[in-house]
Amino acid sequence: MALIVQKYGGTSVGNVERIKNVAQKVAKAKKKGHQIVVVVSAMSGETDKLVDLTHQAKEFPIGREHDVVVSTGEQVTIGLLALALQELGFKAKSLLGHQVPIITDSSFSKARIERIDTDKIFSELKKGFIIVAAGFQGVDEKGNITTLGRGGSDTTAVALAAALKADVCEIYTDVEGIYTTDPNICPDARKLKKTSYDEMLEMASLGAKVLQTRSVEFAKKYNVPVMVKSSFTDTDGTLVTKEDRDMEKVVVSGITYNKDEAKISVIRVPDMPGIAAKLFAPLTKANINVDMIVQNISHDGFTDLTFTVSKADFKKALQLVQKTAKEIKAKDVLSDINVAKVSIVGAGMRSHAGVASKTFEALAKEGINIQMISTSEIKISCVVDVKYTELAVRVLHKAFGLDKEDVRDERG
Amino acid sequence: MALIVQKYGGTSVGNVERIKNVAQKVAKAKKKGHQIVVVVSAMSGETDKLVDLTHQAKEFPIGREHDVVVSTGEQVTIGLLALALQELGFKAKSLLGHQVPIITDSSFSKARIERIDTDKIFSELKKGFIIVAAGFQGVDEKGNITTLGRGGSDTTAVALAAALKADVCEIYTDVEGIYTTDPNICPDARKLKKTSYDEMLEMASLGAKVLQTRSVEFAKKYNVPVMVKSSFTDTDGTLVTKEDRDMEKVVVSGITYNKDEAKISVIRVPDMPGIAAKLFAPLTKANINVDMIVQNISHDGFTDLTFTVSKADFKKALQLVQKTAKEIKAKDVLSDINVAKVSIVGAGMRSHAGVASKTFEALAKEGINIQMISTSEIKISCVVDVKYTELAVRVLHKAFGLDKEDVRDERG
Numbered sequence: 001m002a003l004i005v006q007k008y009g010g011t012s013v014g015n016v017e018r019i020k021n022v023a024q025k026v027a028k029a030k031k032k033g034h035q036i037v038v039v040v041s042a043m044s045g046e047t048d049k050l051v052d053l054t055h056q057a058k059e060f061p062i063g064r065e066h067d068v069v070v071s072t073g074e075q076v077t078i079g080l081l082a083l084a085l086q087e088l089g090f091k092a093k094s095l096l097g098h099q100v101p102i103i104t105d106s107s108f109s110k111a112r113i114e115r116i117d118t119d120k121i122f123s124e125l126k127k128g129f130i131i132v133a134a135g136f137q138g139v140d141e142k143g144n145i146t147t148l149g150r151g152g153s154d155t156t157a158v159a160l161a162a163a164l165k166a167d168v169c170e171i172y173t174d175v176e177g178i179y180t181t182d183p184n185i186c187p188d189a190r191k192l193k194k195t196s197y198d199e200m201l202e203m204a205s206l207g208a209k210v211l212q213t214r215s216v217e218f219a220k221k222y223n224v225p226v227m228v229k230s231s232f233t234d235t236d237g238t239l240v241t242k243e244d245r246d247m248e249k250v251v252v253s254g255i256t257y258n259k260d261e262a263k264i265s266v267i268r269v270p271d272m273p274g275i276a277a278k279l280f281a282p283l284t285k286a287n288i289n290v291d292m293i294v295q296n297i298s299h300d301g302f303t304d305l306t307f308t309v310s311k312a313d314f315k316k317a318l319q320l321v322q323k324t325a326k327e328i329k330a331k332d333v334l335s336d337i338n339v340a341k342v343s344i345v346g347a348g349m350r351s352h353a354g355v356a357s358k359t360f361e362a363l364a365k366e367g368i369n370i371q372m373i374s375t376s377e378i379k380i381s382c383v384v385d386v387k388y389t390e391l392a393v394r395v396l397h398k399a400f401g402l403d404k405e406d407v408r409d410e411r412g
Numbered sequence: 413m414a415l416i417v418q419k420y421g422g423t424s425v426g427n428v429e430r431i432k433n434v435a436q437k438v439a440k441a442k443k444k445g446h447q448i449v450v451v452v453s454a455m456s457g458e459t460d461k462l463v464d465l466t467h468q469a470k471e472f473p474i475g476r477e478h479d480v481v482v483s484t485g486e487q488v489t490i491g492l493l494a495l496a497l498q499e500l501g502f503k504a505k506s507l508l509g510h511q512v513p514i515i516t517d518s519s520f521s522k523a524r525i526e527r528i529d530t531d532k533i534f535s536e537l538k539k540g541f542i543i544v545a546a547g548f549q550g551v552d553e554k555g556n557i558t559t560l561g562r563g564g565s566d567t568t569a570v571a572l573a574a575a576l577k578a579d580v581c582e583i584y585t586d587v588e589g590i591y592t593t594d595p596n597i598c599p600d601a602r603k604l605k606k607t608s609y610d611e612m613l614e615m616a617s618l619g620a621k622v623l624q625t626r627s628v629e630f631a632k633k634y635n636v637p638v639m640v641k642s643s644f645t646d647t648d649g650t651l652v653t654k655e656d657r658d659m660e661k662v663v664v665s666g667i668t669y670n671k672d673e674a675k676i677s678v679i680r681v682p683d684m685p686g687i688a689a690k691l692f693a694p695l696t697k698a699n700i701n702v703d704m705i706v707q708n709i710s711h712d713g714f715t716d717l718t719f720t721v722s723k724a725d726f727k728k729a730l731q732l733v734q735k736t737a738k739e740i741k742a743k744d745v746l747s748d749i750n751v752a753k754v755s756i757v758g759a760g761m762r763s764h765a766g767v768a769s770k771t772f773e774a775l776a777k778e779g780i781n782i783q784m785i786s787t788s789e790i791k792i793s794c795v796v797d798v799k800y801t802e803l804a805v806r807v808l809h810k811a812f813g814l815d816k817e818d819v820r821d822e823r824g
Contacts, residue, residue, distance in 0.1 A: 016465060016468040016469055019469060020469070050488065053428060053488070053492055054491070054492065054495055056428040056492075057428055057431060057432070057492040057493075057495035057496045057499065058495035058496065058498055058499040059499065061495050063498075064494075064505070064506075065491045065492075065494040065495045065498070065504075065505075065506055066491070066495070068487060068490065068491035068494070068506050068508075069487070069488050069491035069492060069495075071487075072484035072487045072488050075480060075481070075483075075484045075487070076462065076465070076481050076484050078480065079466070079477045079478070079479075079480035079481035080465055080466065080468075080469040080477075080481060081469075082476075082477040082480070083466055083469035083470035083473050083477045083478070083481075084469045084470065086470055086475075086477070087469065087470040087471065092477075093476070093477075094476075094477055094480050096480075096557075098510070099555055143511055145508075
């Protein structure tokens with residue numbers, strides 16, 4: 001008998017019919033003799049609807065009352081799922097954030113989980129109940145309702161699995177698992193049987209939006225095995241777990257891309273301490289996230305500084321940078337909105353030479369110019385002309401042998 | 413400075429625009445220097461929608477999970493009203509049933525309030541907050557969410573007013589107050605400035621559906637002055653309060669009617685102990701509410717027994733009674749679905765003779781035959797042919813001088 005935490009997202013519980021399907025899946029696991037804690041999101045679209053109402057009521061609604069309104073979405077689904085499980089003949093009980101309780105800080109709409117009391121859940125599980133817990137919500141020390149921010153239900157599920165020392169946290173979603181790259185642009189893309197937390201983190205933040213980044217960080221911190229599976233099929237998913245020796249055999253796990261990038265270069269910046277800070281401070285103040293930053297060695301006391309921002313922030317960022325560039329007497333500001341970022345991710349990369357050169361070779365062979373390069377321990381990212389995105393992904397996917405079954409199977 | 417509890421129903425908070433109007437009304441009272449606790453219902457239609465979802469999820473959904481789902485309606489409105497008040501520059505805080513807390517028993521979907529802890533509300537009022545409390549919901553001793561049943565928000569408001577020893581409980585609704593009778597059938601109907609709890613109880617259960625019966629019982633028990641007012645106009649409403657000497661001057665306060673009645677008579681019933689119980693037991697078992705019951709003196713050991721049920725229950729009730737009538741060897745069962753009940757209500761009635769005879773005279777003069785009569789301390793009800801309903805109401809309204817301003821004004 002295992003203790004399993006299952007999480008179903010908004011699409012999986014989009015209407016009562018789908019909630020009944022979820023009940024069937026939960027029932028199947030329960031019938032095998034497992035103890036089950038289910039975490040659910042709001043029905044798809046509900047959270048948006050509720051957020052919209054708060055904006056109608058107040059211009060800047062974020063705060064205590066916003067979370068009171070928005071947390072009702074999950075409350076409806078947990079009640080309905082518990083009812084659907086009862087209809088199938090099972091003992092089921094819903095628990096809200098404050099009923100578990102899941103204690104968070106008081107940062108409304110982006111609260112962080114501080115601790116989870118497990119006594120109530122364990123005692124109900126012991127009585128034979130299936131627990132249906134509300135995702136996305138908690139309660140602060142003063143009894144105020146809080147929400148964890150978008151995608152927070154993943155974090156709830158992983159945090160519950162960690163607190164309960166569950167055998168596995170199964171995340172049911174509308175994809176079948178984690179792929180070596182986007183199957184829509186590379187038909188050879190293959191589902192990974194296993195991947196590491198770090199790889200998952202790089203892939204999530206690079207655009208493979210299957211698991212919320214915070215939930216993966218949580219899983220890594222508490223070493224919670226996370227299984228990503230489809231809620232609509234019965235096929236095996238991808239297990240996200242700590243790195244093991246097997247994984248190191250495989251250098252590269254996946255190729256990701258992000259077209260939502262725009263590039264700004266400041267030319268001939270005086271290379272003095274504090275200059276970079278001066279450039280980025282106005283962007284931070286304007287709430288503009290900077291993604292890649294590349295600075296090369298300096299010549300004659302001057303350097304070039306290039307960075308990327310999202311396309312939505314591009315215009316504003318460019319204005320701010322042009323202003324600062326003048327102040328610091330940089331020579332010029334160049335920009336390009338037609339760029340994309342293609343990244344090679346792999347936990348094995350750190351112990352293998354040659355990934356970078358293989359990347360550059362493969363792209364060069366197709367005449368794809370690399371405009372920017374940035375690397376981390378398990379990732380190499382290249383900025384290229386946006387028109388080459390799909391070609392670059394396919395070329396790299398093939399170059400690292402991700403299309404070959406036998407290579408991937410070593411990981412299983 | 414007064415402490416005022418205000419309650420706004422589903423129509424008054426039907427959308428964000430209306431919630432903003434409510435915020436304006438609340439703000440007006442706050443600006444006068446009063447301490448305000450507002451109780452709100454779910455947006456009109458929301459509770460029905462939520463109840464419907466629970467029925468889709470489970471055939472018989474009543475129970476713990478039903479209340480988890482259904483209580484979200486009020487949670488949305490309290491958050492939105494608090495936001496709208498903040499937008500107007502006021503300090504406002506919403507409180508759910510379990511945050512107040514309002515402790516109830518565990519009878520899900522028809523829970524009774526057991527006690528209210530007022531510490532939290534008083535401390536927030538002291539800090540200058542307007543409190544926006546969720547109607548209709550509470551929490552049991554184990555922390556389960558409960559709901560009070562339909563119309564429960566009235567009860568929440570009155571119970572809060574009682575616990576807080578508020579100066580007044582203002583119930584805002586879509587009528588301007590309590591009338592001497594239905595203005596739709598009697599143009600002379602006048603708004604009462606004042607009425608007593610008992611009169612209100614008789615009027616509510618007789619069909620003047622302005623205040624939920626339970627809330628009036630609560631108000632009477634704890635002597636809470638209740639002001640019924642319109643949420644859409646600024647005119648004075650009707651004060652429901654304990655009986656005072658002024659009221660006794662006026663014999664009759666109002667004429668009510670109910671067309672949802674059907675009559676069943678069992679003829680020549682053996683007049684023995686236990687026979688009435690035998691007749692009504694099957695009805696109780698079938699969840700059929702019996703309204704009026706009239707039994708006359710017996711002749712030769714036999715009596716006739718007549719009662720009314722709602723039109724919806726008529727067919728089923730008739731079948732059950734016919735079966736029992738055979739068993740107890742009654743002579744016959746007669747029935748009539750074309751009846752209505754017209755009632756004269758007045759707290760002063762008990763100290764005045766002649767109300768009954770004036771009633772019978774007035775109806776007789778118009779040729780209206782009285783089929784059944786039943787009386788309480790402050791009410792006389794007559795069953796008449798349904799086609800005479802409006803005529804009977806108008807005749808009685810005039811007979812008791814309810815159309816005359818000077819009579820009514822003695823009560824003000």
